[in-house]
Amino acid sequence: MCDDGVMTDTPPRLSWTACTAAGRSVLDAVAHDPAGTMLALDFDGTLAPIVDDPTTSRILPESRQALARMCDDLAGCAIVTGRPVDDVRRMAEIDSLPGLERLVVLGQYGVERYDAATGQVRSPEVPDAVRKAVEELRSAVDELVAGDARLAGLHVEDKGRAVALHTRRAADRQVAWTVASKLADEVATRRGLHAEEGREVIELTGTPTSKARALSELIDERHPRVVLMAGDDLGDVPALDLVGRWIEEGAPGARIVSYSAEQPALAGRADVLCDGPHGVAAFLREVANRVDDTW
Ligand SMILES: [Mg+2]
Incomplete structure (x- = not known):
């Protein structure tokens, strides 16, 4: 159960709810240190609603707009997904619309990587x-x-x-x-x-990879002081747990869970519980507002 009284087996009543001390203080932590903040986000079910045909998936425009407002100002802004990077480049309109020039896509659980800033793609041979x-x-x-x-x-x-x-x-x-x-x-x-x-x-x-390893590599590279990770599914659990340990060690951050009735157990890990991708979009808008206020 959230400290606010929201049951973990029911969706949040508001579009997003802070459930823990870490969740309640994370916006202040971001506002205090945007240049030290890293934002890592799953794609399907988190930034983009789940659709019957996975090839037609699209990022919610509100989420894209929030990311475009703040990515330049953060230590890191990454989409961490099971999808190939090419899918996400298209579905998040990374190259076709302005604002995400510093976004990093860690695709196929980090096996692939795309840096929008340089245009570089890392993509090893298919096993x-x-x-x-x-x-x-x-x-x-x-x-x-x-x-x-x-x-x-x-x-x-x-x-x-x-x-x-x-x-x-x-x-x-x-x-x-x-x-x-x-x-x-x-x-x-x-x-x-x-x-x-x-x-x-x-x-x-082929390779046993995980979003935790992908996130951990990005943390080693960017040295953030505040880390937020958002996800909705079992594949996100290792990365959410990595952020959980980060918080336990006393560093600011939050596990953002995009709630779905299909994966209710994930809500128990949430520092911030969002009502699906639209709730995530509302939370990201709030993060962007706090980043804006500091500049
Ligand atoms: Mg997902």
Whole structure:
């Protein structure tokens, strides 16, 4: 439960609510030291609403506007995502609209990196095992769907260095999840890949990477004094926990949780609990206001 009386298994009553001492003081900490503040944000479900077709995902304009107002003034401003950086460059309109010239995108859990300031992209070779897993999953899914109408809509997404099995659009999402979990396990074991479960999606990746490692590398590079990390899903937990330890050690910061009924357990980790991506947008606007006030 939030100290304010908000239950962790229900969405916040306001668009965002500070739940802990760290959450209640984080805006002051940012206002006091914007140049020492690092902002790390997950993309899907945090900056962008979850949509049935993951290729049509878009950042909320309010969130983009808030980031554009403040990114230049911060120690670091990063999107940390399971997606390839190219997806995020397009979906957050990083290169096509002004304001995000200093944004860093840590894609595929930090395996890829895009620095908007230099235009540099780091993108290692796609592991052979992932390429083979894409083919195997596609033919297995085609066969399964042909044999069982409840699985229609089960979908394989080639994410470059990872492959995702989506069950959100399946005719029977529960049956599809059971089948997809088993299939993902089999292919992961056979190909020596790592399987990670998210909201109605299972991802197989080559290198066991995590958003925590990606965030930790950025912290080592930028030396922030205040760290905020925002996420909505299980893949964000290691990075949120990293910020939790940062706060325990006495440094200012906050774990921002974009609440969804699909992943209610994450609310227990929140210093600031937001009502989905729109709540995150409202919180980011407030952060930008506080940064503005100091300049
Ligand atoms: Mg997410």
